[in-house]
Structure formats: structure tokens, C-alpha cells
Amino acid sequence: MTRILASLAALAMLVGPVATADVDAQSRDRQGQRGEQESARAQMQAGRNMPIREIERRILPRMEGDEYLGFEYDPAAQAYRLKFIREGRLIWVDVDAQTARVLRVSR
Numbered sequence: 001m002t003r004i005l006a007s008l009a010a011l012a013m014l015v016g017p018v019a020t021a022d023v024d025a026q027s028r029d030r031q032g033q034r035g036e037q038e039s040a041r042a043q044m045q046a047g048r049n050m051p052i053r054e055i056e057r058r059i060l061p062r063m064e065g066d067e068y069l070g071f072e073y074d075p076a077a078q079a080y081r082l083k084f085i086r087e088g089r090l091i092w093v094d095v096d097a098q099t100a101r102v103l104r105v106s107r
Contacts, residue, residue, distance in 0.1 A: 039075035048078075049097040055080055058100045059093060066091060079103060 052071060059082055060068055066084035073080055078098060084091040092106040 035075075039073065050100055052080060055095055055097070055100045056082070059095060059102070062102075063091070063093065073097070 052073075056068075056071070063082075063084050066086045069083040069085055071080050071082045077094075078096070080095045080097055082093045082095060084093065089107065092104075094103040094106075095101070096103055
């Protein structure tokens with residue numbers, strides 16, 4: 001019985017830091033996304049970027065037949081990355097946040 005408890009304690013010591021690291025990484029990811037959203041909102045409110053709904057209104061009709069999955073904002077590039085899927089393949093459309101001009105389509 002003592003051996004089992006010692007083994008479980010050793011295992012918990014090994015697994016504990018890994019689980020904590022995963023939680024920390026997830027927290028950082030959420031904070032990064034929150035920061036991107038806040039940056040996009042601030043740029044839009046300052047009149048430098050178009051609202052994402054306006055960009056979607058312009059881009060989605062051009063992607064006829066593709067399923068729209070969502071978007072990300074890159075504050076450094078001041079660009080939105082819209083994500084689509086067609087026949088099991090991902091398609092990324094990078095769009096200038098100021099002009100709604102398509103910068104690149106990655107298939």
C-alpha cells in the first residue's frame with residue numbers, strides 16, 4: 001500500500017507541472033485574443049479600421065460555396081484573417097482592415 005501511495009505521489013509530481021503549464025498557455029492564448037479584439041475595437045473606434053461586419057459583408061459574397069468559420073485580427077499588420085472551409089480544405093483570406101482589400105488568399 002505504501003508503495004502504491006509513493007508511486008502515485010511521484011506521478012502527481014511529474015504530471016502537476018505539465019497540467020499547470022497547459023493552463024498557463026491557455027490563459028495566455030485567451031489574453032492574446034482579448035488583446036487583439038481590444039486593439040481591433042480601438043482602431044475601429046478611432047476611424048482607422050472598418051468594422052469586421054462591414055468587411056464580412058464585402059468578402060463573404062465573393063467566397064460563394066465556402067463555409068465561413070470566423071476571423072482573427074492581426075494588430076501588427078492591421079489585417080483581418082477570415083477562415084473558410086471548402087470540401088475539407090481550409091482557406092485563409094487576409095484582408096486589409098482599413099480598406100477591405102484582399103491581401104492574400106491561402107489555400
